[in-house]
Amino acid sequence: xxxxxxxxxxxxxxxxxxxxxxxxxxxxxxxxxxxxxxxxxxxxxxxxxxxxxxxxxxxxxxxxxxxxxxxxxxxxxxxxxxxxxxxxxxxxxxxxxxxxxxxxx
Numbered sequence: 500x501x502x503x504x505x506x507x508x509x510x511x512x513x514x515x516x517x518x519x520x521x522x523x524x525x526x527x528x529x530x531x532x533x534x535x536x537x538x539x540x541x542x543x544x545x546x547x548x549x550x551x552x553x554x555x556x557x558x559x560x561x562x563x564x565x566x567x568x569x570x571x572x573x574x575x576x577x578x579x580x581x582x583x584x585x586x587x588x589x590x591x592x593x594x595x596x597x598x599x600x601x602x603x604x
Contacts (some may be wrong), residue, residue, distance in 0.1 A: 502603045509537075509597035517552040517561075522603055527550035527588060529599065530572055537590045538572040538601060539601045545583030 503590050504540050512531040519542055520527050527541035528551045538559070542552050547563035556562075560578065564574060569578040575587040589602040 500604075503591070503592070503600050504603055505598050505600050506539075507596040507599045509592055509599060509603060512537075512599075515556045518558070519552045520549070521577070525586075527601065528561075529583055529590070529601065530561065532556065537592055537599055539569070539590050540572060540575055541586040542570055543585065544570070545577060552583070585591065 506520050506529055507518050513521065514531055515533055516531055518529045526542040527539055529539045531537055540551060542550055544551055544563040545564050546568050549565060551561050551570065553564045554561040559572050561572055562569055568581050570585060573577060575585045577583040578584040591600045
């Protein structure tokens with residue numbers, strides 16, 4: 500069953516910033532990109548477990564703070580020459596209230 504969960508208000512996350520949340524046994528990083536869009540992914544690099552919420556956002560990717568692996572925030576895929584994938588969560592922003600929601604399975 501899918502669950503929609505409110506995680507923050509848009510104004511609470513700086514442009515190119517992140518917020519971390521825990522939902523059950525999942526740690527999730529929520530990012531606000533420079534175009535204003537919101538993305539949410541598993542907060543763990545597949546390489547050595549670095550906290551992606553602490554990485555640098557560049558365009559629609561985040562760089563792992565441990566070894567600079569570049570992870571696409573749209574697909575969760577690690578960019579070549581490295582390989583791996585993290586879970587991506589569907590996001591939604593309520594245009595009227597600025598509330599940010601993610602969908603969990």
